Amino acid sequence: EAGVAQSPRYKIIEKRQSVAFWCNPISGHATLYWYQQILGQGPKLLIQFQNNGVVDDSQLPKDRFSAERLKGVDSTLKIQPAKLEDSAVYLCASSLLEFYNEQFFGPGTRLTVL
């Protein structure tokens, strides 16, 4: 089966610019996650969707970050405006069920903010 797809793989922007990331989860996976992974750290959950509804966005900096999952399939994560500390790898993951099961990760988007 095809894995989780993400694009772009790399993005370099100036601070205060906007950027958007796209994710296509594994077909049939109802739950989708966005993580931020800063160099040298483990991934940190930003937002979790169940179908097209938000389950958890407690760690999403809502003043600059937004995410949506229209029609319960693809998702986009946007940062506007970007700050230097947003430089990180943004990982998308999906899982078949909402509870007690493994997550499948995409390759990530490496964002550099200058």
Place this chain on the structure above:
Amino acid sequence: SQQGEEDPQALSIQEGENATMNCSYKTSINNLQWYRQNSGRGLVHLILIRSNEREKHSGRLRVTLDTSKKSSSLLITASRAADTASYFCATDLYGNKLVFGAGTILRVKS
């Protein structure tokens, strides 16, 4: 805040040796998962152990869980150069919301 803390932060061994990584966490969990991340790649799920399980095996991997000590260990037997990667434990507190540790960097020398 990070729930799981891996130990050691880095580990370097020879091919064929066993590698053991430990994870400690702070609060009660539903399950604990181990993931591998090769350089520049996404994470790959290795094994999930539920809170009522004590040990689980998958190929050359052995995971133990001690809920009384709030700790888990990952053992990779007969390591290979291809096992070189970062290994993360992730605790599932509720609703499949995973909290990852900072990871252990494993280097297997051939």
